[in-house]
Amino acid sequence: MNTRRNQSPEDSLEPRGDFATTLRDFRSAVHHVAERETSKPAPSGWLISARHRQRIAQRRLVLAWTCAALLCVSLLPILHHAKLVTSQPVAVVQNVANDAEDTALLEQVDNAVSESVPSSLAPLATLDSWSSTTSTNESVTESSLNKPEKKNVAR
């Protein structure tokens, strides 16, 4: 335990003992497999297949972006329509609310109108007759006023 505590961080990065041997074996094994796989020299057209693959990948990328763009464009009207559909019920609800308010107001007006005319408003009828009498009186006074003028004219 003490030796582990006294180990510096640099030391802990360098494995020792059996673990170091196992790591060495692991390295040897990986090197061996890699050498076996790459022992044959690369053929002359070795990079052509990579270039072909790269082109295909580029085309796929372009195709994917084009599809995504087309999808977005085609979704726009649908989304717009969906937005309209969702906004319509609100308008309907608002209209219903307005109609209710209007009905209530109309009822209130009807009630007010259909109330019996109070007696204090009765002079309205006499006022009409008064206005008609005043108009006749006015015509009378006018005729009486015109009379002297006529007289003067005759003179």
Add this chain to the structure above:
Amino acid sequence: MVSTELPPLARAESVLELADFDEVVRLYRPRIFRFLMASLADRDVAESLTQDCFLKAYNARHQFRGESSLGTWLTRIALNLVRDHLRSRRMRFWQRTRDTALDIVDISDWLPDGASSPEAICLQQERVKEIWQSVEKLSRQQRTVFILRFVEELELSEIAETTGMNTSTVKSHLYRALRIVRERATGNSGGEK
């Protein structure tokens, strides 16, 4: 064993070296393939990505300024390819079957001579298998640092240059990776000897 290490090259020499691309492929192909195979544990994918790596290097050969060694530059390209491949594999989660996945037995089958008895050879193979399984379970960064250190035998500064991390981050990843691998390896075999 074909040496993939070139003697230290001056900047101009390194750029000139890239001009003879067939020679570059001949020298560095085993190293890049080995790194990719150890990282992905898939022979065919490693081969495809090795091709992609050299194709990218060929296309970008004019951008290579010789600031790092050619091996570091190629390993960095391979590292990016591994990252992209793992990302796309995660996206294609329904394609989990790996027909070309490297058989661990294949790896651990071959061991350097020196074991005295069949029991010792068997034990050695078992330990290598456990190391391989533990490496596969490391996180991407831990695995990369581990492979670059213990398979490619790069110095910490070289690993930092290749991965773009600073040295202390490399140390921290390596420390964690080693701890995990040691724990798993010794835990399965009944304790470190």
